[in-house]
Amino acid sequence: MATVTFTKGDQVMVCSKEEGFPGSYHEGTVLKQLGPNSYVVQYKNLVEEDDDSWPLVEVVPDEDSRTTPPRIHFGGGFGLYNKVDVFANDGRWVGRITERKGSAYYVYFASTGEEIAYHSSLLRIRLDWVNGNWVSSKKRTPAFHT
Template identity: 55%
Template sequence: MAFFWGDEVEVCSKLDGFVGSHYAGTVVAEYRHKTYAVRYKTLVTEDDECRPLVEVVGEDEMRPEPPKVLASGFALFEEVDAFDNDGWWVGKITGRKGSNYYVLFDKYGEEIAYPFSQLRAHLEWVGGKWVSPKKRVVF
């Protein structure tokens, strides 16, 4: 899929400890060989925390920003994206206490509680389309 200047995207990290996380950004330049400069919305440069990080990434590391999906709650074992450490991480709902949902990140063996506002319905970018996992009964 080709991207263009101004497109809102997410970039998948390949760094150890961050594999599978996605970071929101905007395409600010297009280069040859399906590479793009992306200005991140939440990541900043090491030397100036007021300046957004701009990075050149390959098309295979990018996807369009997912559409907003209205959700009133999440089901047990439903896949969700949790916003943490400036990016979106895929996990599964393991419980709920009050307004917090507990999310298990299988890859890292960690379970963390998040308020509803830091969660979104998980969607997969497959074959150029957003695909939603099967919905379960919300608790």
């Protein structure tokens, strides 16, 4: 499996394994490398538990770190069952589109069994991290029609 080495200032996505957050991804900046297998990362949206005026800084293992995915622009909206990343609760969560009502897309999260409505601005097509590269998770299905 290909690995990516990060340096100070690199923007990364970190996979959380914390209780209540498993499978979520959080944006951060590498502050320094701690040997070949870990980094010190300062999060963009997570804050210290005891002082929410300070961004959370923690040591992150290499296997939980990825580059930030590229932005993908597409027209026509999201299709039924598209795999998406939703920005909610200070991170990105993986789900599938199950329905559209007006400008709201309903997303099902297999990890929690929940289905929640989101505005399209909080969604992006899911890319998977494979051998050190971001790749499309699957072909898109046709977009909903209004």
